[in-house]
Amino acid sequence: MTSAAEASHGQGRPLIAAHEVEKIYRVGDQEVRALDGVTLEIEDGDFVAIMGASGSGKSTMMNLIGGLDTPTSGHLEIDGRDIGQMSSDELAALRNKTLGFVFQQFNLLPRTKALRQVMLPLLYAHPRPADMEAEARRRLEQVGLGNRVDHLPRQLSGGQQQRVAIARALVNTPKILLADEPTGALDSRTSSEIMRLFSDLNAQGITVIVVTHEPDIAEWARRRITFRDGRVISDERQLPRINEAAQ
Amino acid sequence: MTVLDSLVVALTALRSNLLRSILTTLGIVIGVASVIILVAVGNGAAGEVNRQITALGTNMLVIFPDAMRVMGRSSAAGTALPLSEGDLNGLRDKIQGVIGISGQLDESAPVVRGNLNWTTSVSGVHGEYTFVRDWPLSEGREINAQDVRTAARVALIGQTVAKQLFPGENPLGAEVRIKNVPFQIVGVLSVKGQSAMGRDQDDLMLIPITTARNRVVGKSDVQVDQVGRIYVKLDEQTDIKTAQEEMEILLRQRRKSGPNNEDTFSVRNMAEFMRARTEVLSTLSYLLGATSAISLIVGGIGIMNIMLVSVTERTREIGLRMAVGGRKRDIMLQFLVEAVTLCLLGGLIGIALGIGIAWLVAYLASWPVAVSPAVIGGAMGAAALTGIVFGFFPARRAAGLNPIDALRSE
Numbered sequence: 001m002t003s004a005a006e007a008s009h010g011q012g013r014p015l016i017a018a019h020e021v022e023k024i025y026r027v028g029d030q031e032v033r034a035l036d037g038v039t040l041e042i043e044d045g046d047f048v049a050i051m052g053a054s055g056s057g058k059s060t061m062m063n064l065i066g067g068l069d070t071p072t073s074g075h076l077e078i079d080g081r082d083i084g085q086m087s088s089d090e091l092a093a094l095r096n097k098t099l100g101f102v103f104q105q106f107n108l109l110p111r112t113k114a115l116r117q118v119m120l121p122l123l124y125a126h127p128r129p130a131d132m133e134a135e136a137r138r139r140l141e142q143v144g145l146g147n148r149v150d151h152l153p154r155q156l157s158g159g160q161q162q163r164v165a166i167a168r169a170l171v172n173t174p175k176i177l178l179a180d181e182p183t184g185a186l187d188s189r190t191s192s193e194i195m196r197l198f199s200d201l202n203a204q205g206i207t208v209i210v211v212t213h214e215p216d217i218a219e220w221a222r223r224r225i226t227f228r229d230g231r232v233i234s235d236e237r238q239l240p241r242i243n244e245a246a247q
Numbered sequence: 248m249t250v251l252d253s254l255v256v257a258l259t260a261l262r263s264n265l266l267r268s269i270l271t272t273l274g275i276v277i278g279v280a281s282v283i284i285l286v287a288v289g290n291g292a293a294g295e296v297n298r299q300i301t302a303l304g305t306n307m308l309v310i311f312p313d314a315m316r317v318m319g320r321s322s323a324a325g326t327a328l329p330l331s332e333g334d335l336n337g338l339r340d341k342i343q344g345v346i347g348i349s350g351q352l353d354e355s356a357p358v359v360r361g362n363l364n365w366t367t368s369v370s371g372v373h374g375e376y377t378f379v380r381d382w383p384l385s386e387g388r389e390i391n392a393q394d395v396r397t398a399a400r401v402a403l404i405g406q407t408v409a410k411q412l413f414p415g416e417n418p419l420g421a422e423v424r425i426k427n428v429p430f431q432i433v434g435v436l437s438v439k440g441q442s443a444m445g446r447d448q449d450d451l452m453l454i455p456i457t458t459a460r461n462r463v464v465g466k467s468d469v470q471v472d473q474v475g476r477i478y479v480k481l482d483e484q485t486d487i488k489t490a491q492e493e494m495e496i497l498l499r500q501r502r503k504s505g506p507n508n509e510d511t512f513s514v515r516n517m518a519e520f521m522r523a524r525t526e527v528l529s530t531l532s533y534l535l536g537a538t539s540a541i542s543l544i545v546g547g548i549g550i551m552n553i554m555l556v557s558v559t560e561r562t563r564e565i566g567l568r569m570a571v572g573g574r575k576r577d578i579m580l581q582f583l584v585e586a587v588t589l590c591l592l593g594g595l596i597g598i599a600l601g602i603g604i605a606w607l608v609a610y611l612a613s614w615p616v617a618v619s620p621a622v623i624g625g626a627m628g629a630a631a632l633t634g635i636v637f638g639f640f641p642a643r644r645a646a647g648l649n650p651i652d653a654l655r656s657e
């Protein structure tokens with residue numbers, strides 16, 4: 001992280017602001033309190049790891065930040081807007097413009113070339129960029145797959161597939177990159193490569209939020225928030241693992 | 248996401264399940280093909296019938312002795328009274344508006360010219376025959392009243408007979424023989440073409456009816472004043488229905504048959520007869536139309552079924568599309584476009600199949616067919632509508648998915 005980037009962040013309103021957020025699911029006649037009054041803020045440009053066991057509420061928090069769901073009560077502001085007040089179309093636009101998703105299972109479309117995978121969010125953008133192909137190509141080059149544009153998912157390794165997914169998440173120049181267990185399906189070496197890529201992207205100014213249950217993945221972040229039973233039980237800053245590639 | 252983008256996605260999805268896509272469209276294929284066939288054949292036949300009605304003339308009646316409809320003349324002689332010169336003269340004198348009348352006594356016989364011979368229908372007629380039938384000559388002169396009175400051995404020939412017996416030659420004035428009786432050809436009829444039944448109307452020879460009775464039709468087969476059937480032409484002012492009734496009354500009186508007796512003749516309005524045939528055809532068309540409507544509905548249900556399967560199979564993809572910014576209407580549009588594409592592909596195959604079969608019918612049954620662009624457009628429209636109607640429910644289901652559940656689905 002450069003000091004210049006550091007200086008530009010952390011000023012004015014936080015990028016993500018949760019205030020007493022509750023999320024209650026109804027399973028049959030049972031109420032499941034997935035989030036039980038979460039209050040936290042995430043500054044623009046930060047690199048956050050959200051940790052916790054399964055059922056701790058970390059995935060629910062992730063879905064809310066991702067604009068895929070709305071809180072039962074409380075307020076959640078993303079980039080200055082309360083997602084509880086947004087229509088389904090406005091949420092779709094938020095996901096399209098402000099957020100980029102990376103999933104554990106990559107979620108690439110079968111029988112679709114890498115270039116078209118990456119173009120997908122651009123097809124849903126309003127207005128559309130003039131040259132969608134060039135933009136997608138540029139992002140594939142950014143994640144080191146400039147020579148794989150015409151490959152199908154099954155012709156790529158797991159790490160490469162996740163890179164395609166990252167290029168797809170980046171193509172609309174989002175403010176926030178949301179990664180849900182991004183290394184869960186990868187071996188440790190490839191995992192490090194992916195985390196290094198996130199670290200690089202964060203250094204370029206993108207806010208990165210990684211949901212994980214693996215401590216050595218969380219080491220790459222500069223802030224570690226831990227959930228248990230729908231509450232934040234710890235929130236600490238840490239020295240991130242050194243990004244060897246940047247040095 | 249534009250319609251065009253959705254189309255690309257739809258084609259990719261359909262191609263990846265090619266066999267399933269093709270099987271799914273079968274209902275649409277059959278529906279559209281039957282629409283094309285029924286309209287092509289129906290239109291072709293209706294056009295032909297209309298042409299025939301015009302060719303017949305609208306103000307013409309034909310009187311048949313009833314036995315003719317059952318069997319040949321000879322076997323029917325005892326059961327039905329043949330029409331006679333007396334009947335013909337009675338009709339000419341007593342019925343208002345008759346401007347032309349002629350008998351037609353048919354016999355099939357070989358016509359010989361030198362070493363060529365051709366078996367054709369030899370018809371004995373009166374002098375007004377070609378006028379009544381609206382059938383001008385292409386060359387030569389008519390058979391006139393004098394010829395009929397004197398039982399002259401003169402003949403008019405149709406174009407087919409001319410071609411068969413006089414290939415590349417002028418038949419006028421030439422001599423032909425029927426049953427060893429020499430006839431002089433005095434005229435050639437103009438082309439009449441095929442009848443609605445596919446019979447070649449130009450394959451005939453006309454001779455004076457008196458000559459036919461004396462020399463061509465066997466003596467035992469014919470009464471001295473028999474005229475076969477009678478063609479009557481009425482002027483334009485005369486109501487054809489009224490004239491028809493008057494004729495029936497007159498013929499009944501001449502036969503001294505009471506109102507309870509069955510008629511031994513029938514008076515037919517040829518134009519109406521043709522129209523009745525058209526009505527039969529259109530009833531048939533409704534039947535085929537119902538068949539194709541049912542096919543389209545069944546096909547549509549098939550499309551709906553497979554689209555629901557597709558939505559289930561691609562739940563994750565739908566979730567992803569929502570996560571990267573796809574709105575409900577984008578998802579909806581995509582699946583609608585996919586259903587419509589499936590139907591239109593079926594429609595295209597159906598049109599090709601339909602035209603192919605219509606063409607085959609035209610070729611094998613020499614039945615006239617007419618495929619119009621309007622019908623093709625209509626068939627495609629019906630296919631597209633089927634896609635929209637039956638694609639709507641699966642598309643709405645896809646659009647209504649919760650993105651989180653969709654992304655988590657296996």
